[in-house]
Every structure is written in structure tokens, then in C-alpha cells.
Amino acid sequence: MSAPVSVEQPQEEPVLTIFERGAPGRRAFQCPALDVPAVDPAELLGELRRVEPPRLPELSEPEIVRHYVRLSKRNFDLDSGFYPLGSCTMKHNPRLHERVAALPGHSRLHPLQDPERAQGALELMWNLQGALAEIAGLPHVCLQPSAGSHGELAGVLLTRAYHEDRGETRHRVLAPDTAHGTNPATVTMAGLQVVKLATNHDGGIDLDDLRAKADTDVACLMLTNPNTLGVFDPNIEEIARIVHGVGATLYYDGANLNAVMGISRPGDMGFDIVHFNLHKSFTQPHGGGGPGSGPIAVSERIAPYLPVPVIVRREEGGADGDANGAKPQPRFDLDYDRAKSIGRLRGFQGNYGCFVRSYAYICSLGAEGLRDASETAVLNANYLLARLREYDVGGGRTAGDLLPLAYGELCMHEFVLSGGPMKRELQIKTLDLAKRLLDFGYHPPTVYFPLLVEEALMVEPTETETKETLDSFAEAIAAILREAAADPEVARQAPYGTPVRRLDEVAAAKQPVIRQTLD
Amino acid sequence: MLAAIGVGSVQELFDRQIPESVRLRRALDLPAGLPEQEVYAHLRELAARNVSAEDELCFIGAGMYDHYVPALIDMLMERSEFLTPYTPYQPEISQGGLQVMFEYQTAISELTGLPVANASVYDGPSAVAAAAYLAKLHNGRARIVASAGLHPHTLQTLRTYAHGYGAEVIEVPLRDGCTDLDAWTDAVDAQTSAAIFAQPNFYGAVEDARVLSAAAKSQADPVVIAQVDPIVLGVLAAPGECGVDVAVGEGQPLGNRLDYGGPSFGFFAAREEYLRRMPGRIAGETRDVDGRRGFVLTLQTREQHIRREKATSNICTSQALNALGGVVYLAWLGRRGIVELGELLLARTHYARETLVGLEGVEQLHRGPVIREFALRLTGLDGEAPLDVAAIKRRCAERGVNPGADLHALTGREADRGGLLVALTERRDRADIDRLVEVLGDAVAAERGAQSVAHTPAGRSGQVVSV
Numbered sequence: 005m006s007a008p009v010s011v012e013q014p015q016e017e018p019v020l021t022i023f024e025r026g027a028p029g030r031r032a033f034q035c036p037a038l039d040v041p042a043v044d045p046a047e048l049l050g051e052l053r054r055v056e057p058p059r060l061p062e063l064s065e066p067e068i069v070r071h072y073v074r075l076s077k078r079n080f081d082l083d084s085g086f087y088p089l090g091s092c093t094m095k096h097n098p099r100l101h102e103r104v105a106a107l108p109g110h111s112r113l114h115p116l117q118d119p120e121r122a123q124g125a126l127e128l129m130w131n132l133q134g135a136l137a138e139i140a141g142l143p144h145v146c147l148q149p150s151a152g153s154h155g156e157l158a159g160v161l162l163t164r165a166y167h168e169d170r171g172e173t174r175h176r177v178l179a180p181d182t183a184h185g186t187n188p189a190t191v192t193m194a195g196l197q198v199v200k201l202a203t204n205h206d207g208g209i210d211l212d213d214l215r216a217k218a219d220t221d222v223a224c225l226m227l228t229n230p231n232t233l234g235v236f237d238p239n240i241e242e243i244a245r246i247v248h249g250v251g252a253t254l255y256y257d258g259a260n261l262n263a264v265m266g267i268s269r270p271g272d273m274g275f276d277i278v279h280f281n282l283h284k285s286f287t288q289p290h291g292g293g294g295p296g297s298g299p300i301a302v303s304e305r306i307a308p309y310l311p312v313p314v315i316v317r318r319e320e321g322g323a324d325g326d327a328n329g330a331k332p333q334p335r336f337d338l339d340y341d342r343a344k345s346i347g348r349l350r351g352f353q354g355n356y357g358c359f360v361r362s363y364a365y366i367c368s369l370g371a372e373g374l375r376d377a378s379e380t381a382v383l384n385a386n387y388l389l390a391r392l393r394e395y396d397v398g399g400g401r402t403a404g405d406l407l408p409l410a411y412g413e414l415c416m417h418e419f420v421l422s423g424g425p426m427k428r429e430l431q432i433k434t435l436d437l438a439k440r441l442l443d444f445g446y447h448p449p450t451v452y453f454p455l456l457v458e459e460a461l462m463v464e465p466t467e468t469e470t471k472e473t474l475d476s477f478a479e480a481i482a483a484i485l486r487e488a489a490a491d492p493e494v495a496r497q498a499p500y501g502t503p504v505r506r507l508d509e510v511a512a513a514k515q516p517v518i519r520q521t522l523d
Numbered sequence: 524m525l526a527a528i529g530v531g532s533v534q535e536l537f538d539r540q541i542p543e544s545v546r547l548r549r550a551l552d553l554p555a556g557l558p559e560q561e562v563y564a565h566l567r568e569l570a571a572r573n574v575s576a577e578d579e580l581c582f583i584g585a586g587m588y589d590h591y592v593p594a595l596i597d598m599l600m601e602r603s604e605f606l607t608p609y610t611p612y613q614p615e616i617s618q619g620g621l622q623v624m625f626e627y628q629t630a631i632s633e634l635t636g637l638p639v640a641n642a643s644v645y646d647g648p649s650a651v652a653a654a655a656y657l658a659k660l661h662n663g664r665a666r667i668v669a670s671a672g673l674h675p676h677t678l679q680t681l682r683t684y685a686h687g688y689g690a691e692v693i694e695v696p697l698r699d700g701c702t703d704l705d706a707w708t709d710a711v712d713a714q715t716s717a718a719i720f721a722q723p724n725f726y727g728a729v730e731d732a733r734v735l736s737a738a739a740k741s742q743a744d745p746v747v748i749a750q751v752d753p754i755v756l757g758v759l760a761a762p763g764e765c766g767v768d769v770a771v772g773e774g775q776p777l778g779n780r781l782d783y784g785g786p787s788f789g790f791f792a793a794r795e796e797y798l799r800r801m802p803g804r805i806a807g808e809t810r811d812v813d814g815r816r817g818f819v820l821t822l823q824t825r826e827q828h829i830r831r832e833k834a835t836s837n838i839c840t841s842q843a844l845n846a847l848g849g850v851v852y853l854a855w856l857g858r859r860g861i862v863e864l865g866e867l868l869l870a871r872t873h874y875a876r877e878t879l880v881g882l883e884g885v886e887q888l889h890r891g892p893v894i895r896e897f898a899l900r901l902t903g904l905d906g907e908a909p910l911d912v913a914a915i916k917r918r919c920a921e922r923g924v925n926p927g928a929d930l931h932a933l934t935g936r937e938a939d940r941g942g943l944l945v946a947l948t949e950r951r952d953r954a955d956i957d958r959l960v961e962v963l964g965d966a967v968a969a970e971r972g973a974q975s976v977a978h979t980p981a982g983r984s985g986q987v988v989s990v
Binding site: 016023033035038039041042043045048052053054057058059061063069073078079080082083084087092100102103105106109110111112114118122123124128135138150154160161164184185186189190191192193194198230235236238240241264265267268289292295311312347349352353354356363364366367368372374375379383386387390391442447448450453471499504506508513518520 | 524525527528529530533536537539540541542544545546547550551552553554555556557559562563565566567568569570571572573574575576577578581583585586587589593595597598599601602603604605606607608609610611612613614615616617618619620622623625626628629630632633634636638639640642643645646647648649656674676677679680682683684686687688689729731732733756757758759760761764765773780781782783784785786788798804805806807808809810811812813815816817818819821822823824826827828829830831832833834836837838839840841842843844845847850851853854855856857858859860861862863864865866867869870871873874892913916917920925928933949952953956
């Protein structure tokens, strides 16, 4: 049976915000009854009383649920499809983690509960610290920072404190031109100046440039390894020697730790300070942009300056147990009494809900599983790279000719392609390729980063994707390239099948409308 | 797969890229992995060794509060479509998340009475530190005047950040529970970049926000920043109406769990003139090529991935999922609900304070109006010497009551010895408050007794007792 020749097309539903729905008088919340003597707010607060209540929406619960469930369906997400967003490590988020984080003993625990009555939480944090220390190859961990960039801020402030404590004032921080934007932004916020280091033809740090710029005014070198080009810097030990030689510290941006867990440790490479992204390597769900968590690990010489509070473990009844021979029970506590600490970076102890999830992940995988995760991540990235290279896209060209690897032959857990040849030969830009991928049901890779690669495309498949997914994705890229060879306009106008098409970002920035106008 | 790559083994991939000297040639010293049900059992066992607000009558607040989180928030925050995407870099497939940000910004703008809000930052204390950085970028001055009524974690965080970006923090003391107006006015001068207070303040007192803002502005033109508890903004004048330039705060009371301190979100709202210096993500409305209404991340030229060392902040995380909880909570409360809830908190808080100060050895730390939290001073038989709050808390805990936060443990201020900070939420009804009165009363009486035994007559008269 075929459809009638002419069918009525339903009108597209208008996009309404929650403030444009509902009606006066509707409500979801039912306030508990007033069971104590009433207090007149006007009398008590006088002029500090609010006269006009905030114009919040007025809706019933079913309206609220329907509104947000419908909104959710206008989002692409990792549970629905492949998300090879480079530098973001979009690996599967096991649902167990949501279940354990929601246990009331974790989720309804007040952050100021007496440590004596929060022993489970403190032990969890202690264990997580221990695991992260082992993975980093550094002895001390602080879980407090709320995100990678927050960890970076902690790291640069720690570096400053370390130098100041030795009576030195150093002003400059070195960072390669491939660094994440957070590195230079953090350096500025920490009151220091960033100095760019050049990249050599292999994608690593230009050692001559480093030697020329490394002097006693340098506080720190910030480095990602493997770096944002997917290249593991083979000169890392020499880099560490040069940096330590002028008395500076070496900082590890852990965004790419997923390549080396159990395989190579930043501490063993010579790094003094490391930040982790629990939302990348350790499966804290990204939540559409947060929450994250950015613990740091440091060497002995940096440890005195760590933020407060620090978790401490005390053995009770002495190491040999009590008189009855019972095993000593360790007790955990929060230590605020740290004379050289840089202080606090935020309220309370950090994003504990993230700690629960990442700790559950580490418990699930164990030593072997973590190593296996990194091995598979690197295998998947290299496999996808190889598949892309071999695809015939017509005209005697392969996908690899049009999208060549920017540096090196192999890659670590991610790789950066240059869309330069594609742009010249097919007249489509990396942006067009990315937008066309949306029609194929994929989240595109990271685009236009790192900045020194022309028309960059940064692909990170992660270990939780199957060979079949990687094959399909490579096929989709090849199909788009073949299509563009025939008619570049298709990609240039893409996407077509998404809830909205290309949006006017210039207008949005020129005359910003960043809230709903209300009557 | 290896054949396609052209290597003989996975190890070869690493051997060819990582120098042997930095390879870890042993297994990580971590326990072996566990099956899912065993991980669950382990995490459950750890949870069971915490005493949560589920297990005791919780009157502790001091920055995070045991409010009821409606079930629809759990459901929405656990939806894959909100839980598992990254930052909405591809707006065509991220309209849901972007619109949530836009709605959230609208709700925060309405609550605070300020025209622009970002899509959230890490938490309350770091939001204050970020706001002070905005002030420094705005006027180039480097002295921050901060009320001692700010949460101690806020003051500590502010000092950490300010040391980094090169600003000095001057703390203005309190008088009778509120910011000392004379000291505040004296502290602000032409070098002051920001003047910061909390509303209500850490001790629960309602500050005269209008007077503080006006006093600061009359001295020079600092950026006036208020850290605000959002849950009371149905009954308390909006910061924007009180002369505040930037209002920030901890969003946890709005539909977020306690989670032992995080994750939650920090909200950040400001007057229009600060828009282009705001930190963090901002969603904006626009149109697509076919004229459809849509949303994008906007004003990105402020941000680190574009501006690098010239960015207005290094932050790239918004607490998007937690902010979703926040806006859904505000929609659930609704326009009338936020007023009703505020009035309920107000009434119960006053009932609790009045009843508690009727107890022997319990007095209020200040007389000013309070809304949802208040400070008490617990004193010994002489009516002067402070009681040991930790000991009182232990006595209450034995009877299933957490009576509040130990003020001195948090602030370290001498004047806060014997101080107890008691918080109310809609989950604590009159019977719960009466139970607190009974249990705290007994604990204070017992502790007074214990104190009087410890202070023997000989000791009190100052004689040296040799044993």
C-alpha cells in the first residue's frame, strides 16, 4: 500500500520556553501547612521585603514534565550515538554509577556532617585519592577542584606558592602553542604571564625554543602528553630535565590521560603536578557541559601547599591492634591545619557525587581494566585512522589524501586530521563536513582545534565503541567526501534533518538575547 | 583491526610511541576489578557508614540545605539526553540543552532582579571569587572589601583567588550580627574594586542590602557584589532592587542534592554593563537559516578557547545538569510557590529561634531578622563561658538530632565560641522543631553540668591545686 498522493503536512510546533507555557494560577508545588504562628514578612522585613514576586512560570507537573521531556528529545547524546569529540573522552557512562551516587548515604549526606559520622564518604575519598596517586605516579592527591580548568588554577597557584616559599618570584609560564585554551587563561588568572612554545615537525615541543625560553623567571611548563595533536612527546624526559634545571615545575594537563592509564605515568615522566578530568577518563557523565571534577596529584615538594581540607587517615589502637588483638580500625578526618596551604578553591570538599561515580568505575575496572581501557582507546583510534586512510572516495583519492593526519604516522587515543586538502580539492570546509555528519546521526569530532592545524578535525573514538561503529563512521566520512566531490553544495548547506539548521551565531552575539522577555 | 593498522600487536602501538624509560613495566597497584553487583555492594556499604539527613533530624545548613527534591527532577536529570552529552558545541543537535540554559538564565535573572545571567559556574564560593575577578577586570583596581558576614568558605576561596590575580582582601567586621556600616563605609575608597556582602549573611541575619550598596557607592564606584541565598528570594527584596551590581550564590537549595558538598551549581547574574566580562557559558536566542527560533552558545569571544590568555575567565564548565535541576525546581515551585515557601521558612525559623532561646543556656547571637537560619550562643551556668559545641552535638547525635553547625569550627573567630548555626527547610515541621528544643535543651543542661564538675570550686577561685 502506498500513501495517498497528497497528505496534509502537520504544522511545525512553535518553539516555546517554559515561561511562555502555563497559565496564572497553575501549580505543581504544594506548600506544607503552616504549623507554627504566622509571621508577617512586611512587619519583619520592612523595606527589605520583596513586593513583586519573581515572575516564575506557573504550570502543573504534567506540563513541566512534558516540556522538558520534549526538550530532551532535541538533544543528541552519548547514549544514542557515537560522539568522537576529540579531547573530551566521550566514553560510556555506566548506569551503576547513577544508582550508587543516588544512595541516600551519599546523596543526602551533609558536607558539614561530623567526620566521625561520615566515615564512609571519607574512606571513599581516601581510596579514590590512593588510586589516582597510583595512576599518576605521584604521592599526594587533592580532590577539591571542580573541573580541569579549576585543577589548572590550583596547579599554577601551587607552583607560585612553592616558588614564593623559597623566596623566589617567577613571572612566566611556558605552554606549547597546541595547549588547551584553559592553560593560558588560567595563567593570567593566577597573575602570571604565558609564553608560547613552538611545536616541532613531529608534533612535540621544539626543544631549541624551550631551551631558549627556559630561565629562572619561568615558574612552570604546562603540558598535555599525549598532546592535543594526539602525539606522545618522545622527548619528555629531556623536557623535564630542562624545566627542572631552571628550578621550574612541570605541570600535566590530564585531559588526555585516557591514552596512558597503567601504561605510562606522569610522575615517572617527571611531572610535579597533574590534574585529572574525572568527567573524561573516569566516566563522570558530562551532563551537557557539567558537572565535572578536576582532582590534582602532586609530588612531595608541592604537597605542603595543597588546598585545605586534606583527608588524613589515623590508625586507632596503634598499629598492632588493641589488647584483645582486634584489628585496628582506621579513622578518617579532615585536616585544616596546614600552614603553607594555598587555601580553599571552593566550598566544602569538592564534587563528591563525581567522586562516587569515578570510584565505582575504578572498582569495576581494577588495575587490569584501566590498562585495558587505555589500550583499547589507542587501538580504536589507530584503527579508525587506518580505515579513513584507505577509503576510496573517487578520483583516485582516498579519504586519507583529503584528510591527512596532521603529525606522525600512528596516534595515541585521538588523532588530528587536516581538512586543508579537502577544502582545496572539494571546496568544503571542516565545518561543512561536521555539519553533514549530523545528518548521518553522528556527533562530529572537535573542529578547528588545535589552532596550528589547518581546518583541524580532532577525533577521539574512546574504548567503549565497537569495531562496527568505527567502520560505519569511517564509511559516513567517505560518503560525505564522495558526495562533496559530486556537489559540494550539499555539505555546505547541511544539516537538513536536525531540529534546527545552521543558526545565526553572529546575530546572537551582536544583539544578545540571553533571557526570555516577560510581559 | 591490527592488520588494518599494520602493526603486530597492541603493544607495538605503544612501543613505537612511548619511550621505554617512561613505560610502567608492572601492573598498577590497585585491586582487581569487580562485577557490577559487588561494586554496588561495596558502595552501599560505604554509604551505610555515613549518617545522612535520611538517618537523623538534620538542622545543619551553613551553605547547603536539606530541602526536598521533587521526584520529577531525578527523572529529568537521569534522562540520557540531559545526562550524557558534552557542552553544546553543535547547536543543531543540542537545542534541548541550550534552551534549558536560556530558561535557567531567565529564571536566575528574575530571581535576582538583574538583567543578565550566565549558564552557571562551579559553586557559590567560587562564584564570589569569579565576580571579584570581573570587578578587577572592569575597573582595574585591586582592593576587595569583603564583609565578615560572608560564608567562611567564601572568604577563604576569595583570598586564594585574589592572591592569584593580585588583589588584596579587606575584611569588614560585624556589629550585632550584621556588617558594621561605619567600618564598611570607611573601608571602601577609590582603590576598592569590589564591595562584597552576603544576604542573608552567614549568621542568618538579613543585611540592609540597600544601605550597604548605597554606602559603598557613595565612597567611590566599586562593583557591589552580593552572595545571595536563592531560596528566600520570594520574600526578600531582589538584589537588583537593592543597588547590587552582581548577584551570585550557591544554587544547591534549588532542587539539588546535598551530595556531601557537590556537585551543585553557582549562579551568576549582573547588570547589563558587565555582560561582556562575565565568566562562563551563556546561551542566546537566534534564528536558523529557515527562520526557526533556536539557541546557541553566545558571546564566546569572552572565553578561553577563543581568547586564551586574554579570556575573562579560565572556566569552561557550566554546571549544566545541576542548573537543569535548578530551573525545573523553580518551575515546579512557581511564582506563588517561591513566596509561600519563603513565608513558611520565615515562620518556622522564627518559631524555632524563639522557642530555643527560651531554654536555659541558649541565647541568640544577634537580634536582627532572620529568614531560614539563625545563630545561637550556648553558655555555661555563669551565662558567660561558651559551651563545647562539639560535645553538645555528640549528645544530640546520640538521640538522632543534628542540631546545626559549629560556628567556631567554621570561622575560627573567638566570638563564635559556643556558637551554633541552626537551619530550617520545609522538611522540618513543628514537631521536628519541638524535638530539637527538647534534645538540645537536655544536651545543654547536661553539658552545663559536666562543665561545672570540670570547673571545681578550687579551680574557679584560682587556687593552685597540687595533687
